[in-house]
Amino acid sequence: MTIAPQGTNSLRTNTLRDGPNDRGRFGEYGGRFVAETLMPLVLAVEQAYNEAKADPAFDADLKHHLTHYVGRPSPLWFAERLTKHLGGAKVYFKRDELNHTGSHKANNCMGQILLARRMGKTRIIAETGAGQHGVATATMCALFGLPCTIYMGATDVERQSPNVFRMKLLGAEVKPVTSGAGTLKDAMNEAMRDWVANVTDTYYLIGTVAGPHPYPQMVRDFQSVIGEEAKIQMQQAEGRLPDAAVACIGGGSNAMGLFHPFLDDTSVRLIGVEAGGHGIETGEHAASLTGGRPGVLHGNRTYLLQDDDGQIIEAHSISAGLDYPGIGPEHSWLHDIGRVEYVSATDREALDAFQLCTRTEGIIPALEPAHALAYVTKLAPTMKADEIILMNLCGRGDKDIFAVAEHLGVKL
Amino acid sequence: MSRIAARFAELKRQGRGALIPFLEAWDPDHASSMALLRGMPAAGADLIEIGMPFTDPMADGPIIQAAAKRGLIAGVKVADILTMVREFRVDDNATPVVLMGYLNPILSYGPERFCVDAAKAGVDGLIIVDLPTEEADLLLPFSNANGLDFIRLIAPTTDDERLPHVLNGSSGFVYYVSITGITGTRSASSEHLEAAIPRLRKATNLPIAIGFGVRTPEQAGAASRIADAAVVASALIDTLSANLDADGKALPGAVEKVLDQVRGLAAAVRR
Numbered sequence: 001m002t003i004a005p006q007g008t009n010s011l012r013t014n015t016l017r018d019g020p021n022d023r024g025r026f027g028e029y030g031g032r033f034v035a036e037t038l039m040p041l042v043l044a045v046e047q048a049y050n051e052a053k054a055d056p057a058f059d060a061d062l063k064h065h066l067t068h069y070v071g072r073p074s075p076l077w078f079a080e081r082l083t084k085h086l087g088g089a090k091v092y093f094k095r096d097e098l099n100h101t102g103s104h105k106a107n108n109c110m111g112q113i114l115l116a117r118r119m120g121k122t123r124i125i126a127e128t129g130a131g132q133h134g135v136a137t138a139t140m141c142a143l144f145g146l147p148c149t150i151y152m153g154a155t156d157v158e159r160q161s162p163n164v165f166r167m168k169l170l171g172a173e174v175k176p177v178t179s180g181a182g183t184l185k186d187a188m189n190e191a192m193r194d195w196v197a198n199v200t201d202t203y204y205l206i207g208t209v210a211g212p213h214p215y216p217q218m219v220r221d222f223q224s225v226i227g228e229e230a231k232i233q234m235q236q237a238e239g240r241l242p243d244a245a246v247a248c249i250g251g252g253s254n255a256m257g258l259f260h261p262f263l264d265d266t267s268v269r270l271i272g273v274e275a276g277g278h279g280i281e282t283g284e285h286a287a288s289l290t291g292g293r294p295g296v297l298h299g300n301r302t303y304l305l306q307d308d309d310g311q312i313i314e315a316h317s318i319s320a321g322l323d324y325p326g327i328g329p330e331h332s333w334l335h336d337i338g339r340v341e342y343v344s345a346t347d348r349e350a351l352d353a354f355q356l357c358t359r360t361e362g363i364i365p366a367l368e369p370a371h372a373l374a375y376v377t378k379l380a381p382t383m384k385a386d387e388i389i390l391m392n393l394c395g396r397g398d399k400d401i402f403a404v405a406e407h408l409g410v411k412l
Numbered sequence: 413m414s415r416i417a418a419r420f421a422e423l424k425r426q427g428r429g430a431l432i433p434f435l436e437a438w439d440p441d442h443a444s445s446m447a448l449l450r451g452m453p454a455a456g457a458d459l460i461e462i463g464m465p466f467t468d469p470m471a472d473g474p475i476i477q478a479a480a481k482r483g484l485i486a487g488v489k490v491a492d493i494l495t496m497v498r499e500f501r502v503d504d505n506a507t508p509v510v511l512m513g514y515l516n517p518i519l520s521y522g523p524e525r526f527c528v529d530a531a532k533a534g535v536d537g538l539i540i541v542d543l544p545t546e547e548a549d550l551l552l553p554f555s556n557a558n559g560l561d562f563i564r565l566i567a568p569t570t571d572d573e574r575l576p577h578v579l580n581g582s583s584g585f586v587y588y589v590s591i592t593g594i595t596g597t598r599s600a601s602s603e604h605l606e607a608a609i610p611r612l613r614k615a616t617n618l619p620i621a622i623g624f625g626v627r628t629p630e631q632a633g634a635a636s637r638i639a640d641a642a643v644v645a646s647a648l649i650d651t652l653s654a655n656l657d658a659d660g661k662a663l664p665g666a667v668e669k670v671l672d673q674v675r676g677l678a679a680a681v682r683r
Contacts, residue, residue: 193473
């Protein structure tokens with residue numbers, strides 16, 4: 001893979017791809033809002049990342065591991081039966097669920113674990129929602145023989161028990177977090193508290209394009225392999241770029257990875273699908289852009305679900321991976337400038353799409369990309385048969401079958 | 413001269429350091445925390461730090477997390493915290509009051525409006541945990557314009573090269589976070605403090621307070637002598653939370669028990 005070009009001190013006008021600026025800002029979003037104890041650590045990660053990016057040996061090492069361990073490139077699949085069923089645009093899946101560990105999270109974890117090793121760190125911590133990032137982190141830690149602690153909300157430990165067991169098998173310590181609603185937000189709080197207390201040996205491996213600079217940029221760069229491959233694969237399959245690229249959004253790492261290489265290709269509509277939970281109108285959702293406003297949480301300024309007094313509101317989604325009241329700062333900027341359209345899909349719509357994908361394509365998607373697919377089922381019929389939708393199928397759904405069975409009233 | 417500068421100057425004449433007890437606003441309810449605030453100066457508080465509850469207090473341990481939660485359940489808003497200070501100022505125009513909190517509620521209130529209203533209410537300084545010097549321009553112009561001291565946190569991870577950068581624009585006093593960790597979890601050794609504080613002295617003429625991990629009268633006394641002030645938070649919240657009923661309501665005498673503890677701490681800094 002090639003790593004995306006390094007950010008410069010000012011945003012050029014002819015590209016949307018060279019953010020953030022030297023303060024870690026995408027427009028007015030991003031930044032480094034952490035306690036002083038962590039600030040030197042965050043600066044050290046930034047410096048190490050910039051050095052690694054400039055080092056061809058780092059890129060070669062990453063490429064080697066992505067090819068032979070993660071299994072890249074992931075295929076591009078024309079979902080023919082689904083396309084016929086929907087009756088409209090041709091739907092292609094970028095098959096990132098076929099990565100080792102079953103989701104796009106492996107791309108970022110591999111990049112960051114190599115960076116952590118380069119920095120001489122000997123202990124890894126991470127937060128996880130659905131457990132996909134936790135499993136990917138635990139996997140890389142097993143591969144490199146590093147001890148790892150994964151913070152996971154107690155609610156999520158409950159609803160994603162297969163992933164909890166996987167992490168433990170991989171040798172990780174899984175710490176359930178009971179504060180707040182016991183979901184991803186609370187896991188991230190607790191991981192930051194751990195980092196503050198273990199400043200010398202520990203590397204915090206953030207799983208999404210959020211957190212203090214340089215994480216939003218770094219995670220985006222590591223995930224951009226998705227869009228870079230897809231761009232080439234679309235040319236090979238259709239001789240042109242897609243008309244629309246669609247991805248689900250919790251923190252937004254798979255979407256940012258898909259979108260970033262396409263940002264300057266104005267013919268490609270980019271559509272991010274947030275988790276609508278029980279419906280935006282009910283207030284029980286995880287759609288930060290649709291239902292939130294800018295604020296500061298977890299080290300960055302971005303759109304957040306919050307009340308009138310700036311207190312953070314608990315998100316709700318059937319998908320533990322999307323159940324987060326914030327979103328990566330670059331998405332907030334892309335929302336404001338209108339380059340990416342942000343929509344939402346409800347729990348119910350995601351469940352329907354989950355089943356549709358399983359039956360028409362023989363692929364059990366994770367509940368997260370089922371949200372993206374839910375929107376694709378609405379979008380495709382409105383488009384012409386010679387138009388193309390590219391959707392990131394960012395994770396497989398084995399981990400979700402118990403939760404889905406419960407929602408469908410099936411006893412296993 | 414600001415209330416904070418005046419108070420430290422006066423203590424210097426007395427030849428002792430300051431005790432800065434902490435309370436979380438509306439923990440567990442408005443009346444109790446108001447009684448605590450009003451009672452603290454007589455119990456020996458030299459300055460007072462009021463915690464502004466936030467749903468996601470990332471630098472705080474379980475004790476202050478629980479206090480923030482109780483305050484939020486009691487319904488406290490940013491405006492209510494300023495009202496507490498305004499009411500306190502009716503009887504006390506000398507004891508400096510510092511607000512400690514996280515950025516988002518202030519951003520939501522409006523950074524300029526917050527500084528104007530806080531200064532009007534009688535607040536003397538602000539400690540914003542998640543606003544490092546790199547991002548300080550979000551608030552600093554407004555705190556300066558309204559005469560509020562912008563109190564910086566210095567951590568053991570802040571090296572000599574970074575110190576001047578962090579101290580740039582700081583006023584009132586400097587808050588030394590004495591451990592790498594969250595509040596209420598562990599304490600710094602006096603060897604660590606005896607090395608750390610002179611390092612800080614070389615970089616600033618401002619008074620230095622030591623916080624995080626100062627729990628006992630002995631620790632408070634030592635910290636106030638090594639530096640210029642000791643902040644005690646979790647130990648006081650511990651006492652308060654031990655005097656709540658099963659529903660989180662304050663038991664009779666709860667406030668007095670916390671004030672007794674403040675008296676014990678105050679005696680230690682006067683020794």
